Amino acid sequence: MSDAQGYDPKRSRVNDDTMADFIRGSVTGDVTEVPGIGPAAAKKLACGEGDEKVTNTYQLIGKFLMLKGPDDDDNKVESMEHCEKFWYWLQDKGISAHRSAIVKAVACKVNGLFPGVYDPDLYDDDDDE
Numbered sequence: 001m002s003d004a005q006g007y008d009p010k011r012s013r014v015n016d017d018t019m020a021d022f023i024r025g026s027v028t029g030d031v032t033e034v035p036g037i038g039p040a041a042a043k044k045l046a047c048g049e050g051d052e053k054v055t056n057t058y059q060l061i062g063k064f065l066m067l068k069g070p071d072d073d074d075n076k077v078e079s080m081e082h083c084e085k086f087w088y089w090l091q092d093k094g095i096s097a098h099r100s101a102i103v104k105a106v107a108c109k110v111n112g113l114f115p116g117v118y119d120p121d122l123y124d125d126d127d128d129e
């Protein structure tokens with residue numbers, strides 16, 4: 001992928017064990033439980049009015065799911081577009097670090113609840129170490 005912008009799961013710098021613990025674990029609601037979200041990112045997510053204000057993990061997952069659409073007869077929002085939309089939404093919220101990690105964590109967590117929402121096989125793994 002030559003474009004430095006947008007979601008790329010290879011740019012996730014989260015430890016594999018940390019990611020696996022989040023995916024397998026229960027959601028507590030504390031938004032900082034999401035790999036890649038620390039206190040500064042939590043503060044940025046909590047800014048805004050109405051539906052743009054995200055103060056817990058449930059709302060963050062809800063925002064991710066909202067970006068799965070809108071679908072119409074000519075276009076269905078598939079996994080790659082969905083992850084891109086969430087990555088750019090995080091960017092618009094002022095999240096400047098760990099966006100790919102956050103997208104990957106939420107997408108994988110949600111995929112456990114709704115299989116097929118996220119397809120990691122769509123991303124080229126040739127460069128994995």
